[in-house]
Amino acid sequence: MAARVIVIGAGPAGVRAAQAIVEAGWRPLVIDEGHRDGGQIYRRQSEGLSRSYATLYGTEAKRAAALHHAFDAIKPHIDYLPQTLVWNISPGEVHVVTSERYRAHAFDALIICSGATDRLMPVKGWHLAGTYSLGGAQIALKAHACAIGSRVVLLGSGPLLYLLAAQYVKAGAGLAAVLDTSTVRTRMRALPALLSVPSALIKGAALLRILHRADVLVHRGVRPIEIHGTPDDGVSGVTVRLANGQPLDLSCDAIALGHHLRPETQLADLSGCAFKFDEAGCQWLPKVDRDGRSSVSNVYLAGDGAHVRGADAAERAGRLAALAVLLDQGREVDGMAMLRKQLARYSRFAAGLRRAFPWPAEAAAALSDDTVICRCEAVTVGQLRRIVQVTGASEANRAKAFSRVGMGRCQGRYCAHAAAEVIAATISIPLSEVGRLRPQAPVKPLPMAIVEDS
Numbered sequence: 288m289a290a291r292v293i294v295i296g297a298g299p300a301g302v303r304a305a306q307a308i309v310e311a312g313w314r315p316l317v318i319d320e321g322h323r324d325g326g327q328i329y330r331r332q333s334e335g336l337s338r339s340y341a342t343l344y345g346t347e348a349k350r351a352a353a354l355h356h357a358f359d360a361i362k363p364h365i366d367y368l369p370q371t372l373v374w375n376i377s378p379g380e381v382h383v384v385t386s387e388r389y390r391a392h393a394f395d396a397l398i399i400c401s402g403a404t405d406r407l408m409p410v411k412g413w414h415l416a417g418t419y420s421l422g423g424a425q426i427a428l429k430a431h432a433c434a435i436g437s438r439v440v441l442l443g444s445g446p447l448l449y450l451l452a453a454q455y456v457k458a459g460a461g462l463a464a465v466l467d468t469s470t471v472r473t474r475m476r477a478l479p480a481l482l483s484v485p486s487a488l489i490k491g492a493a494l495l496r497i498l499h500r501a502d503v504l505v506h507r508g509v510r511p512i513e514i515h516g517t518p519d520d521g522v523s524g525v526t527v528r529l530a531n532g533q534p535l536d537l538s539c540d541a542i543a544l545g546h547h548l549r550p551e552t553q554l555a556d557l558s559g560c561a562f563k564f565d566e567a568g569c570q571w572l573p574k575v576d577r578d579g580r581s582s583v584s585n586v587y588l589a590g591d592g593a594h595v596r597g598a599d600a601a602e603r604a605g606r607l608a609a610l611a612v613l614l615d616q617g618r619e620v621d622g623m624a625m626l627r628k629q630l631a632r633y634s635r636f637a638a639g640l641r642r643a644f645p646w647p648a649e650a651a652a653a654l655s656d657d658t659v660i661c662r663c664e665a666v667t668v669g670q671l672r673r674i675v676q677v678t679g680a681s682e683a684n685r686a687k688a689f690s691r692v693g694m695g696r697c698q699g700r701y702c703a704h705a706a707a708e709v710i711a712a713t714i715s716i717p718l719s720e721v722g723r724l725r726p727q728a729p730v731k732p733l734p735m736a737i738v739e740d741s
Contacts, residue, residue, distance in 0.1 A: 289313040290616045292609075293381055293392060295373055295554060296400030298326020299598045300590025300605030302358045304398045307609035309364045311618060316366045316392060318373055318383060324358040326402055327422060328598045330429045331355065343429060345453050345497075346490045350598065375728035376557045384733055390740040396585045396612045399555055400605055401592035403548035406570075407701050408650050408708075409668070410442070410525075412514030413544060414659040417522030420701070421447050421545030425454065434460035436541025440525055442511060444469040444644040445547035446491065446597075453497040463539050464504040466527055468546070469644045471507055480639025483632050487597070506535065511650070514542055547644050548595045549704065553726040555593070558586045564719040567638065569646050570704060571723040577627055579608030580615075587612060600633035648718070651708035660709060661702040663695020671706060672713045681714055683707055683722045696732060699724045 290313065294305045297319035308315040323331040329351040332338060340348040368385055375382040380391045405420035412418075417436060419427075421443060424435045428451075438461045441452050448467060455462045474481075481488055498505060508530030515524040524538045555573040556562070561582035562571045572594060579587045589608035590601035607626040614620050654660075656669025671690050680686040683693075683703070692706045693699030699706075707721040 290395040290612075291393060292316070292396045292398065292612060293318065293394040294398045294400060294609075295381070296326065296402055296590070296592070297321065297324035297358065297367075297369075298400060298402050298590065299329065299354060299601040300402075300592070300608075301326070301398075301400035302354055302361075303602045303605035304400060304589055304609040305365055306357055306361050307606045308612070309361045311613050314364060314366065316368070316394075318368045318371050318381065318392075320370070320372055322370050324369075325351065325355060326598075327425070329354050330426065332432065333430055338432060342457055343454075345450070345457055346493050347450075347598070354602070372729075372731060372733075373554060374730055374733060376554055378559075382728070384737060385740075387734045387736050387738065388740040389737050394585070396587065396616065397558070398579075398587045398589060398605070398608050398612065399558070399592060400588075400590045400601075400608075401551040401554050402601075403550050403591035403595050404700060405447075405545040406547055406549040406646065406704055407544055408511075408546055408647050408705050409654060409658055409660055409702070410511040410514055410544065411655055411658040412516060412522075412525075414662045414665070415514060415516040415518070415522050417516065417541045418514060419541065419543045421451050421543045422548075424541075424543035425451050428454055428458055428460070432458075434458065434541075435543060436522075436539065437461045438463045438539045438541070440464050440466060440537055440539040440542045442466040442468075442509075442525065442527070442542060443545040443547075444647075445545065446640065446644070447545060447548065449491065449494040449498070451543065452503065453494040456497055456501045456503060462501075462503055464506070464537055465498065466509045466511075466525075467505070467507040468509055468511070468647050468650075469507060470530065473645060474643040477639040477643035480635050481643065483639070484599075484636040487599075487636060506530070509535070546646055547640070548591065550592050550595060551700075552592065553698070553730045555581065555586075555588055556726045557728060557730070559583050560586060560588070562723065566719075568641055569648055569708075569718055577630075578611040578623065579604060580611055585615070594634070594637070596630070596633045596637040600630055600637070603629050603633070646704075648708050651705055652712035654709065660706055661690075661692040661695060663697055663702075664691040666690055666692050668709055671709055675710050675713045681710060681716060681721065683710065683724050686710055687724060693724050698726060698730065 344351040509527040512526040516522040587608040589604040
């Protein structure tokens with residue numbers, strides 16, 4: 288008898304996981320918050336738009352097409368719920384909302400492929416209208432065929448910074464500058480690990496060539512100072528300090544921020560999965576074995592939602608997790624050893640990326656007191672520092688209770704990492720001692736008119 292397998296997410300990991308389950312003769316349920324498959328990196332454009340794969344995905348066009356075609360092929364053999372929010376997970380059940388209707392789905396095995404989101408360090412003025420995350424700016428381009436502004440600045444670090452810049456150039460959007468907080472020196476030090484996946488380096492070089500041919504201004508080793516603008520008119524410019532110590536002022540009407548990516552772990556947390564602190568990445572990650580098994584029986588984690596290693600690795604991790612499900616359900620499988628070997632190579636590459644594009648932890652201590660740390664609740668860095676100093680609230684959830692940092696609509700997705708850094712710097716304790724915010728259901732806001740699906 289076929290096991291009831293649920294796959295959450297239809298990005299690279301989710302599609303390949305579902306494909307492996309279908310190949311075994313079972314019919315999985317695939318739940319996707321997006322309106323179509325592809326995830327963030329291979330997000331499909333909205334119906335009615337007809338931009339080419341080359342224009343939309345650039346160097347990733349062939350992989351995007353392959354993933355979309357793979358999903359189209361298995362779609363008749365799966366139960367697919369797009370535009371469906373998984374808002375809670377309880378033992379043996381996934382709780383979802385589709386079109387304001389609630390339903391619980393039972394499972395024998397659950398594969399969570401929740402993907403990643405932007406990792407953000409606040410900048411003074413980042414609460415002004417016209418400030419986006421890099422991922423948000425990419426969604427606007429892919430899903431809606433529009434740029435976030437007519438003169439856009441991209442600020443941060445990581446591969447997405449350059450991928451998005453190249454995509455904006457190819458789309459004909461007005462890109463004013465790319466401002467990278469990482470340095471050439473950090474990349475050179477990371478080169479041995481990055482060479483473990485030469486094809487990725489070649490793609491990166493191709494992105495840089497696109498920017499060079501378009502005469503896009505690129506500065507590395509910058510330190511963000513302030514985003515300028517007014518509450519009425521939004522963003523009007525940005526000031527950074529260059530690697531040589533000189534200030535640089537740029538005019539712009541929109542800015543996108545991001546420092547690499549971080550796993551979306553809320554669903555893993557609600558499933559009861561254990562976490563561990565990753566010193567190299569300065570963050571908490573769910574514990575998984577080499578095949579994707581979590582600490583909870585019959586709950587598996589795959590792709591960037593467990594460990595950010597990129598889309599190519601996510602496809603392999605999704606398939607490997609599905610094979611682990613089949614193996615644990617008593618089915619014979621093959622190909623796991625090869626997938627493990629390939630993923631080990633991507634893990635080395637990911638470690639190289641962390642060294643090449645480091646999380647700017649030191650920036651938290653330098654933030655001015657009037658910088659907004661939590662945009663949802665309009666809490667400033669100074670308010671958080673005073674609360675920590677006065678109450679002694681050194682643990683993330685206690686500081687949240689006193690300050691409301693992380694209580695807003697995003698539930699800490701965009702402020703929790705930086706807030707933890709501020710707390711640690713304020714009272715001079717290791718970041719690991721601050722802990723992590725505990726997510727609560729619902730993981731995202733639900734409509735008031737929700738009714739149970741009969």
